[in-house]
Amino acid sequence: MEALTTPIGCKMLEIKDLTVEVEGKEIISDFNLCIERGEVHVLFGPNGCGKTTLLMTILGIPAYKVKKGDITFNGVDITDFPTNERVKLGMGMSFQHPPEIRGVKLGDMVNIALGRKGEKIDESVIELAKKLNISVDFLNRDVNLGFSGGEVKRSEILQLLAQAPSFLMFDEPDSGVDVENIELIGDLMNELMGRDEILSKRERSGLIITHSGFILNYIKPDRAHVMLNGRIACSGIPEEVAKHIMKEGFERCVKLCGAKVCAE
Ligand SMILES: Nc1ncnc2c1ncn2[C@@H]1O[C@H](COP(=O)(O)OP(=O)(O)O)[C@@H](O)[C@H]1O
Ligand SMILES: [Mg+2]
Numbered sequence: 001m002e003a004l005t006t007p008i009g010c011k012m013l014e015i016k017d018l019t020v021e022v023e024g025k026e027i028i029s030d031f032n033l034c035i036e037r038g039e040v041h042v043l044f045g046p047n048g049c050g051k052t053t054l055l056m057t058i059l060g061i062p063a064y065k066v067k068k069g070d071i072t073f074n075g076v077d078i079t080d081f082p083t084n085e086r087v088k089l090g091m092g093m094s095f096q097h098p099p100e101i102r103g104v105k106l107g108d109m110v111n112i113a114l115g116r117k118g119e120k121i122d123e124s125v126i127e128l129a130k131k132l133n134i135s136v137d138f139l140n141r142d143v144n145l146g147f148s149g150g151e152v153k154r155s156e157i158l159q160l161l162a163q164a165p166s167f168l169m170f171d172e173p174d175s176g177v178d179v180e181n182i183e184l185i186g187d188l189m190n191e192l193m194g195r196d197e198i199l200s201k202r203e204r205s206g207l208i209i210t211h212s213g214f215i216l217n218y219i220k221p222d223r224a225h226v227m228l229n230g231r232i233a234c235s236g237i238p239e240e241v242a243k244h245i246m247k248e249g250f251e252r253c254v255k256l257c258g259a260k261v262c263a264e
Contacts, residue, residue: 038202045227092165107139149176186218
């Protein structure tokens, strides 16, 4: 299946009335979200409100059961598509807690993402890894086995660089990353999402989850949402929303935004 481009006038990602259960418990309820081609949205929310569940559902991870609603990607209803088909259509994700994979080297994963499964870890992989300060020794380590928090994030971004998806999801890209590497990660996220392109030429879109908002020192999203109890509670200008969250907390931010303090 070929990666699709968004027809003019069509949303890249459209989520309508989505209700999701995990282990028989409703985590996301009547959730709605629209992301246009070229847009980057940021989703804030307290621990446990359902942010990771949302991204896992968009990617079609089987434990996350859609009970109601639908997800449309580039005009195609993908609600029942398996994860591999969603990836082929252009979705990619940097996971908050990716699994350890014994016996599979990081360099092998990069090759798979480059569409060169089974090939040697050669100069093209090494060059890509250099962008993230990742050494050849590190490419030869088993994926995520004993990686530090920051190393996990860099390895996730490296795999996305190789995959080059058109819709990118980042689950807490700033958590556990040291100050030396956060700017690097921010720069590469901007590159991945085509933020250096002029507005009319932007083809890629993104959805960034952040608890701390730290990554917003490096990335300027188009729109922000606050998620509470499995729903979007308010939306607005990212700088405004972030400012209220940092000052007043999530619940109070929602009240302030409701009072049009975060209005566009
Ligand atoms: N596999 C699972 N089994 C049981 N409960 C889960 C599972 N995954 C998530 N949850 C629950 O769903 C809620 C939302 O989790 P999550 O989406 O990870 O929140 P967030 O990313 O916003 O911190 C939490 O109460 C969490 O314990
Ligand atoms: Mg999470």
